[in-house]
Amino acid sequence: MVTIPPDDTPLRRFTPAERWIHRGTAALLGTTMITAAFLYLPGLGEILGRRALLVTVHEWSGVLALIPVLAxxxxxxxxxxxxxxxxxxxHDRGWLRATLRRLPRPAGKFNTGQKMYAALAAGAVLVMTGTGLILWFPHLTPLVTRIGATFVHDWGALLLGALVAGHIWIASNDPEARAGLRTGFVSRSWARHHHALWEREDHDG
Amino acid sequence: MAGMSAPEPDSDDRGGRPVGRRIVLGVLALGAAGVALGARVQDATDGALAAVAANDPTGLTGLLPGGGGFRFYSVADAIPHRFPGDYRLTVDGLVERPATYTMDQLAGMPRTRLVRDVQCVTGWRVPQTAFTGVLLSDLLAAAGVRPGATALRFTCFDGVYTESLTLEQALRPDMLVADRMRDEAITDAHGGPVRLYAAPMYFYKSAKWLSGITVTDHVTPGYWEERGYDIDGWVGSSNGRGDDPT
Structure with missing residues (x-):
């Protein structure tokens, strides 16, 4: 009887280009969120002052944050x-219920939560960019539109902030997922455990 | 697959329905609806949120958009600071007796306390906030307005903020040079030690860090008015808004 040892050659999860897209987006969006905190929270804003500079950094890092993904x-x-x-x-149907009950659920390269996060974050970033541009160039729109844009930008900032905080929290609990973004490779055992359908795919090289 | 087992129909996520795209479009539609209706939604939620925030011992709800707190705006790079002992308010221009007031001198004049809602032109409203100080009309009477005067120009020691009122507006009994807010000294962030309080107008008219009043023969638009806000900033009948008067 021949025992075939489990194949544990690392799997390529992300290419260098993808890792740089993630880094660039994280750095630019992170900058908008930190400057946003200083602009929005009275306590922080009063410590630092320099609002004109913060606004400029916030505006430019915000529009530039789209560049890594577009490129x-x-x-x-x-x-x-x-x-x-x-x-x-x-297999995405019923994922949330299964995950909340900590039941195993097969996933492809991305699980349902990651897909939901990607779509919600993409939509929210576009909404924040659009409303941000309205506030950046106030002469182009009537006041009632600017009030609406302020309303959406304020609440959108809270929701997107909560979304990104959740993203970072989950990543902080999974060192190997982070290694996948740092090195581009993950182990077969991790892939089998977290992304079984993807692990079973044909991986050429 | 090495022919061990046939792939299941949903064995990878390259098939399936484009739900991600629908979510993105849905979020965009929600954002657009929010921009279109935000002004009205905010009017409705502000009252409810302010009521919750008023009974919230943690103060966290005050940080939510429209949570009933003041929002901090400064047109200058840093919050200006002036010690009460160093503070001076000058009254000049078309007056018989130009004057400079210290905080003690302001405190020695007839005092007025107004308790009204504060309404910002961007939508937030802080209910029943007390401001105390000297009526503009008393300062103008002491200075003696000369014939031909029609307006006031306010300057501020941050070096940037300016405001204006017509003489007729300035003589109303609810236009105050305030040195106390909520019965305490006004903090730097709130425009202290002395700020204008134009009670019936949107709060951008209430210039922070007030240091000079110049009586003029024409209205000079202030900082925010040069950036698109109405010069006559009556709450409820300017800037395209329909708020209840304060």
Missing amino acids: GLLSRAFRADLARLNRFGP
């Missing part, structure tokens, strides 16, 4: 992952 569309691997994030299959 990343040149990468075929990134486009393929976007397509995976977009598609919800039968």
Whole structure:
């Protein structure tokens, strides 16, 4: 009887281009969120002052935050992952209920929560950019639109902040997922445990 | 797959329905609806949130948008600070007796206390806030307004903020040079030690860090008015808003 040892060659999860897209987006969005905190929370704003500078940094890091993803569309691997994030299959149904009860649930390269996060964050970033531009160039719109944009930008900031905080929290509990973004590779055992359907796919090289 | 087992129909996530795109479009639609209706929604939620915030010992709800707290705006790079002992208010321009007031001199004049709602042009409203100080009309009477005067220009020691009122507006009994807010000294962040309090107008008219009143023969638009806000900032009948008067 021959025992075939389990194949534990690392799996490529992200290409260098994808890792740089993630780093660039994280740095720029992080900058908008930190400057936003200083602009919005009275206690922080009063410590630092220098609002004109904070506003400029906030505005430019906000619009530039779209660049890594747009430039990343040149990468075929990134486009393929976007397509995976977009598609919800039968195994995505009931994922939330199963996860809350800590029941195992098969996932492809991205689980349902990651797909939901990607879509919600993408939509929220676009809404924040749009409303932010209205506030950046107030002469282009009537006051009632600016009030609406302020309303959406304020609440959107809270919701997007909560979303990103959750993203970081979950990542902080999974060192190997972080290693996947740092090195591009994950172990087969991790992939089998967290992304069984993806692990079973044909991985050429 | 090495032919060990046939792939299940949903064995990878490259098929399936484009739910992600629908979520993105849904969020965009929600954002657009929020911009279109936000002004009205905010009017409705502000009252409810302010009521909750008023009974919230943690004060956290005050940080929510429209949570009933003041929001901090400064047009200058840093919050200006002036010790009460160093503070001076000058009254000049088209007057018989130009004057400079210290805080003690302001405190020795006839005092007025007004308790009204504070309404910001961006939507937030802080209910029943007390301001105490000297009526503008008393300062103008002491200075003696000369014929031909029609307006006031307010300057501020942050070096940037300016405001204006017509003479007729300034003589109303609810236009105050305030040195106390909520029965305490006004903090730097709230425009202390002395600020204007134009009770019937949107709060941008209530210039912070007031240091000079110049009587003029024409209205000079102030800082916010040069950036699109109405010069006559009556609450409820300016800036395209329909708030209840304060």
